Amino acid sequence: MSEENVFPKKWQKYLPTGFEDTVNTMDDVEMESNIITCEKTMSSTEKEMDNDPKLNGAKDLVKDFSMAYKDVINTQKAKIRYILYTMEQRGKGP
Numbered sequence: 001m002s003e004e005n006v007f008p009k010k011w012q013k014y015l016p017t018g019f020e021d022t023v024n025t026m027d028d029v030e031m032e033s034n035i036i037t038c039e040k041t042m043s044s045t046e047k048e049m050d051n052d053p054k055l056n057g058a059k060d061l062v063k064d065f066s067m068a069y070k071d072v073i074n075t076q077k078a079k080i081r082y083i084l085y086t087m088e089q090r091g092k093g094p
Helices: 019-024 028-050 053-089
Strands: none
8 A cells, every 4th residue: 555545643643542443434424524523622622722821821931941042043043044145145155
C-alpha cells in the first residue's frame, strides 16, 4: 500500500479505540453528522481554553520568561538578514 493511502500516524494515535471500525460502518449522512459534532466540540473546547484564567496566566508567564531569549534570537536573525542584504547590494548575493 502506498504512503498516500495510509492514514497519518500523527493523527491515528489520537483516535479512540474502535473508532476506525465504527466509521467504516457509517453511511455518508452519519459521517457528516459526526464531523459537525466534532467541530462543535472543538469550538466549545477552544472557547474554554481561551477563557481559562490559569492557562492564560501560564501563557503570560511563558511570554515574559522567553522574551529575553526571543529578543536575542531576533537580533541575530536581523543581523544575518542585513548582512545578506548588503552582500546582495554589492552583487555578491546568493
